[in-house]
Amino acid sequence: MSTAPELAGQVALVTGAAKNIGRAIALELAAAGAKVAINTRASRAEAESVAAEIRAAGGKAAVCIADIADAGAVRRMHAAVAAELGAIDILVLNASVRREIPFETMDFGEWRQVMSISLDGAFHCVQAVLPGMLEAGRGDIITLIGDSALTGAAGKVHSSAAKSGLAGMTRALAREFAGRGIRANCVSPGHFDTTRANPRAPRPDASAHIPLGRYGDPREIAATVRFLCGPGGGFITGQVIHVNGGQWMF
Template structure:
């Protein structure tokens, strides 16, 4: 054991079948709601300590942390704006200072805006790019040295179906999510020698408060929705993320995984 109460090791194969991520530490950005929260809980059930991140929603972050701890693993709350270079660096240092390691990073933080392209300001465009794309860059850049030191790491970027289909009023979001896929492939190539995998998970229509804008403008011929006949749940996406970060995901890198019930067929 380490002096912070976490099992020692390089991160691979630490846990049993029921808790395959025992001893690992996962940072999920934007993890107080929907896919981020579901992912944090999936990691906790798999045995990982989880860092809950939000920009300012401390009450929700603390509530999610309590849910994580109820599953028998440590939780840490760290408020940070992923577009702030110094704040991101401080967050990663705080994580490694407490746990001595960082094994998994899920770049989930995002904001949704809708505007016709001809009415979209440059500030609107840059705001989306900053949170989705630059946030993933800053968090990955800060986390990778700690992963490389142990020759082990998992990075998951959360894309979206609009990057493949386009979407009405969301050119900035579609462009940022498409950029994440290129960024994912670049990470996979550059850091495979360091034992780090990088993959992108692209959700489609995920039910809940945002279901009306999730996959907005995306439909099958005849106006049909997902082939499975229903919207997805945040947990559906979280389980794919968890699989990619577990032992079964070790031979997978540089890929985009569509979780959309057949809304879009790659």
């Protein structure tokens, strides 16, 4: 019986992986044996810290500075990852913009910024990695959305629309490529204990609105992604997995 980690020999690319949930996912996939490419648009020092932690534990990691909204940047990132780590087996689309803006004051540039990362970026990344996955006859695509994609949220018209579209894209990819060894799933986080853009903003008491009585830990999202990419998730595709402490029960 093999004792090798379940993702040994595989290569994972995680976008938006310098901190918070993306960081936790990168570390968890590395712990499962994958070689991990850590993408960030601008947070090089934080991304290098994640890579250093992976290497210190005996894993392999590469840092990729790229704006995934830029198709050319994604192609260059894909080529660099393939050269340094190998063909990509796992794509985790975590990068996003989460700024809250009232719809009445939102301009089209702010709308497009969110769409360009969440949807255009997903399109560019999947187009880059899919040929290699199809050639290998296997691959996992994991998208991160958020429960507001299904419930809606004030101040998040742009991100709710983008993440809802990303869920639809994920299901369509799952349907189109299931017969060719590609699985695609969404993970939808609820409220998590992460570094916030506005740390001074009040945070509601978790026990008042989350049945399990606490905020989630990013490592719980990471464990879900690890499961979906491993043998335990082998018969799961086209699904949205909600990790939200029971706040929403779909």
